[in-house]
Amino acid sequence: MSIENPIFRTEDLCAYYGDFMAIKHVTMSIPEKKVTAFMGPSGCGKTTILRCLNRLHELTPGAWYSGKIFLRDQDILEMDPILVRRKVGMVFQKPNPFPTMTIYDNVLAGYKLLGIRLKKEEADRICEEALRKAALWDEVKDILHRRGTFLSGGQQQRLCIARALAVNPEVLLMDEPTSALDPKATLQIENLIVDLKNTVTIIIVTHNMPQAGRVSDYSAFFYLGELVEFGPTAEMFTNPKDPRTEEYLTGKFS
């Protein structure tokens, strides 16, 4: 299946932990300004391939890759990882705001930690914009100078989304962003994802089939490190081509 103008394109990507090959010869294209869901049973390599896309994989001792990952025309495996990560933001499974920082500083962490000085008005503007995009502004606008860790789990996760959005990434990677949250907070984040796709490309790992159905345009199904199937979500859900996908979708294994 061919994607026009993909933002990400992997070519024969393999990812390893030491001798163990966790991602096996994956070639795929991720469409721009769409939501793509990565699905598959536990341990199939969703987190691993996601962490390849912003070069976080190599932080694990002994981890390495082979193959190519193009972000537009540039192979990110040849780039400075710091530049890659500025363009490809990430939201983690567990909310992880910086405990020593206020809400305001958390949102601007992508600038402050790099020592980039912003004018007060500009900092305020970026902060408000990011919090609005993350649908958190109304809840925190009066407590911007309190610690981020005082917020509820769902608010913390949206704070982390705001933090990632504040540096204007081209892609936002989300690794099961709602698995630690209650249904209401989950719904808020799902709505947020749908709203965001006009501005940023989103890749989300999820175990939750209905969630994938609600938020994603495209889906990738992984099994034991291989990409089994990739296509429009609606198509894959109604008419899976591979029997393994079908088994997974019908709940034969998880």
Next chain:
Amino acid sequence: MNNTNNVRYQWRRTKNQIILATIAVLAIIPAIPLFVILFQLFQKGISSLSIDFFLNLPAPPGEPGGGIKNAIVGTFIIVGLASLMGVPISIMAGIYLSEYGKESKFAHLVRMCADIFQGVPSIVIGIIAYAWVVKPLGKFSALAGSVALAIMMIPVVVRTTEEVLRLVPNILREASLALGVPYWRTVLKVVLPTGMVGVTTGVLIAVARIAGETAPLLFTAFGNPFMTYNPLEPMNALPLLIFNYSMSPYEDWWQQAWGASIVLITIVLLLNIASRILARRVAGEK
């Protein structure tokens, strides 16, 4: 039936109470000497405490009065200099072990050295400082005492810093790295601030430990009955004064040694309490 149950219940209750009482008594026993010591200390020393005691210099032998101002100031200078020398490199070494060296051979070597040094008797460390500083300079000095105390605190601070930084969740490092922040900046701006309270606690504990050391100062700082602020001169310190006074033949010096002990114990106790409060704040933030 009902009756036997009742008897059994009563017996279980009594047994419980006996065991509880035994545990309480056993828990109090180790605290007894501590309180006896503190009580004796205050009983014997409280009479020497006066404003003059803090503000005056020692009187010549045989003359009444005199204070311990030079020893208090000396303790602060010697311990302060030791911290200035010891704390920054220790924290850097702790950061190295936790964030860079990790499981490397060199890191293990550093850890082993720190652990060995922690076990070296303090008198031996005094001799090392004597060889390194007193000999080359040709005289006793506060600086030599500070070097000895710095050597004593380094392994403690290195290891606590490492332990505390290792407790910083990895997910925070990744959050920072995922924003495109270089590793060294992540360490300085995220990991270190997150563990700062714990690091400070470790430093306070180390300072409290060295503040009361006598042996490493005996042939380094040496002691000095006069007031001096010059770290290149021999200098008095509370533990030295206590040692010298209690070995003297003068009864009023013995008396003052008790007073100086109260001062020293209070300083150490305050440092310990401060570190406890900080440590509790760390625990509360988790």
